[in-house]
Structures are given as C-alpha cells and as structure tokens.
Amino acid sequence: MELSDLRIFLAVARTHGITKAAQELHTVRSNVSARIHALEKQLGAPLFQRGGPCAARAHGNAPM
Numbered sequence: 659m660e661l662s663d664l665r666i667f668l669a670v671a672r673t674h675g676i677t678k679a680a681q682e683l684h685t686v687r688s689n690v691s692a693r694i695h696a697l698e699k700q701l702g703a704p705l706f707q708r709g710g711p712c713a714a715r716a717h718g719n720a721p722m
Contacts, residue, residue, distance in 0.1 A: 659700060666693045667705065 669679035670690065680687040698705050 659697065663693055663697050666690055667697060670694060670706065 666679065666683065669682050670676055673679045673682055676690045676694070677687050680690045683690065694705060
C-alpha cells in the first residue's frame with residue numbers, strides 16, 4: 659500500500675464517486691478504479707458499496 663493509494667481512497671470517499679475523484683485527482687477513471695480494486699484485493703475486503711445513486715459509500719457505513 660502506498661500513500662497515493664490512500665489519497666485515492668480518501669478522494670473517492672470524499673466525492674462519493676470514482677469519476678468525481680478522478681477529476682479531482684487529475685487522472686482517468688480507470689486508474690482510480692484499478693487502484694481501489696487493488697486495495698480491496700490487498701486488504702481482502704470491499705471498501706465501497708457499488709451501484710445505486712451514491713455508489714461510493716464506505717462499506718457497511720453511511721456516506722462519508
């Protein structure tokens with residue numbers, strides 16, 4: 659896990675979406691999605707619920 663991974667995680671949580679996080683971080687959506695997926699794989703647990711109007715919610719919690 660790298661510091662940039664945590665920055666991406668925080669951006670997704672703060673903006674409630676991968677697309678908005680990518681815009682905020684000046685990168686492409688696929689990069690953010692891949693980094694979140696890699697974090698989830700490394701930690702062995704989903705970090706966000708997917709789907710619905712507010713897809714980026716911390717897993718098991720209310721919107722961040």
